[in-house]
Amino acid sequence: MAHIERNKYLDELVSLRHNGMIKVITGMRRCGKSYLLFEIFASWLENEGIASDHIIKVDLEDYKNREMRNPDNLYAYMESRIADDAMYYLLLDEVQMLDKFEDVLNGFLRMRNVDVYVTGSNAKFLSKDIATEFRGRGFEVKMYPLSFGEYMSVYPGSIQAGFNEYMLYGGLPQILSYNTEEQKAKFLKSLFDETYIKDIKDRYEIRKDDDLEELINIMASGIGALTNPNKLANTFRSEKKSSISYDTVKEYIDYLIDSFLVEKSTRYDIKGKRYINSPYKYYFMDLGLRNARINFRQSERSHLMENMVYNELRIRGFNVDVGTVPVVVTDENGRQQRSSLEVDFVCNLGSRRYYIQSAYRMESDEKIKQERASLLKVDDSFKKIIVIGEESPVTRDEVGITTISIYDFLLKDNSLEL
Numbered sequence: 001m002a003h004i005e006r007n008k009y010l011d012e013l014v015s016l017r018h019n020g021m022i023k024v025i026t027g028m029r030r031c032g033k034s035y036l037l038f039e040i041f042a043s044w045l046e047n048e049g050i051a052s053d054h055i056i057k058v059d060l061e062d063y064k065n066r067e068m069r070n071p072d073n074l075y076a077y078m079e080s081r082i083a084d085d086a087m088y089y090l091l092l093d094e095v096q097m098l099d100k101f102e103d104v105l106n107g108f109l110r111m112r113n114v115d116v117y118v119t120g121s122n123a124k125f126l127s128k129d130i131a132t133e134f135r136g137r138g139f140e141v142k143m144y145p146l147s148f149g150e151y152m153s154v155y156p157g158s159i160q161a162g163f164n165e166y167m168l169y170g171g172l173p174q175i176l177s178y179n180t181e182e183q184k185a186k187f188l189k190s191l192f193d194e195t196y197i198k199d200i201k202d203r204y205e206i207r208k209d210d211d212l213e214e215l216i217n218i219m220a221s222g223i224g225a226l227t228n229p230n231k232l233a234n235t236f237r238s239e240k241k242s243s244i245s246y247d248t249v250k251e252y253i254d255y256l257i258d259s260f261l262v263e264k265s266t267r268y269d270i271k272g273k274r275y276i277n278s279p280y281k282y283y284f285m286d287l288g289l290r291n292a293r294i295n296f297r298q299s300e301r302s303h304l305m306e307n308m309v310y311n312e313l314r315i316r317g318f319n320v321d322v323g324t325v326p327v328v329v330t331d332e333n334g335r336q337q338r339s340s341l342e343v344d345f346v347c348n349l350g351s352r353r354y355y356i357q358s359a360y361r362m363e364s365d366e367k368i369k370q371e372r373a374s375l376l377k378v379d380d381s382f383k384k385i386i387v388i389g390e391e392s393p394v395t396r397d398e399v400g401i402t403t404i405s406i407y408d409f410l411l412k413d414n415s416l417e418l
Contacts, residue, residue, distance in 0.1 A: 027143035028260035102133035146171035170288020188292035341374035360389035
């Protein structure tokens with residue numbers, strides 16, 4: 001497989017060197033964390049003149065390193081490797097497999113000449129510990145599957161063909177090493193069942209897994225739709241004749257979020273400047289896994305594109321909410337009623353904010369009017385953008401709404417400023 005530059009993450013790791021913290025790379029399984037740490041970052045260190053015996057790599061998931069999962073053995077190994085006062089770089093893969101890993105890492109922090117980098121595939125297990133056990137001495141670097149730009153940097157075909165494949169098979173790096181549709185589909189299906197689902201069932205000791213499997217199917221079929229655990233539990237009761245409780249559904253969704261399979265986007269009242277507790281939207285971190293889950297049956301491109309836009313914004317570091325704008329509408333009897341319009345994404349990063357609509361097709365005046373309606377009701381000065389699913393020049397209308405094609409949006413680093 002061609003070497004894929006993951007410069008965004010490499011630059012972040014380089015900027016965090018020697019900061020006295022544990023650098024924790026989190027992200028879903030198979031998104032490239034190990035490759036980033038053991039290949040890309042280790043090569044960078046060597047190119048900077050760091051001797052290879054001062055770069056200590058331990059893959060805790062590898063069976064031959066199983067003894068290292070014992071804290072005393074790992075500690076003894078580290079002490080045996082440190083032979084002088086120069087800086088040593090400790091690279092630990094899948095650190096959640098290490099017993100009492102918080103204590104061990106805190107111990108390494110006390111070594112003056114050790115800079116520690118670890119990866120992990122479970123959000124709750126690590127984020128909670130970064131906040132509590134490391135007491136401000138852990139720094140999280142969140143890694144995603146390949147962005148479309150990273151994907152196209154090695155994809156051999158046209159942008160259009162690449163876009164179609166990326167939308168269908170997603171951005172896990174390994175997908176690029178398979179040549180046929182059958183191989184790609186088989187890889188994604190087995191990965192979902194044998195890695196992600198198995199991980200969740202083992203970690204949380206789920207015995208009766210039919211409901212978990214069915215919940216994943218329901219969520220995969222409804223990307224971009226507003227929902228909540230209560231609504232999902234009702235769907236189970238009415239359609240699946242299952243008595244699953246609200247609490248169980250909520251727990252299962254949390255497991256999916258903690259495994260980095262899905263992310264939750266909360267609704268935000270733009271006028272009232274407040275969060276609305278429910279319902280939410282759930283997006284899949286990798287569309288290939290989502291599509292494999294439902295046997296590549298549903299390829300409704302408008303929803304898939306919305307998920308792609310969401311993922312790209314998250315990769316760029318934005319907090320992404322679903323916006324609502326309250327409006328008053330008049331019905332056919334002349335009565336006024338309160339309603340609300342939706343802004344697909346309210347994106348915040350520091351002092352920057354953007355309002356973004358994802359519209360796969362805007363083939364009629366009615367559709368254009370519909371997509372603009374909510375943006376026109378937002379009365380602040382932050383930039384408003386409509387991303388469309390076809391090639392088109394960047395345009396800006398008389399009220400300042402920018403329309404940009406999905407290709408420009410995904411491939412140009414400065415696309416939000418065009």
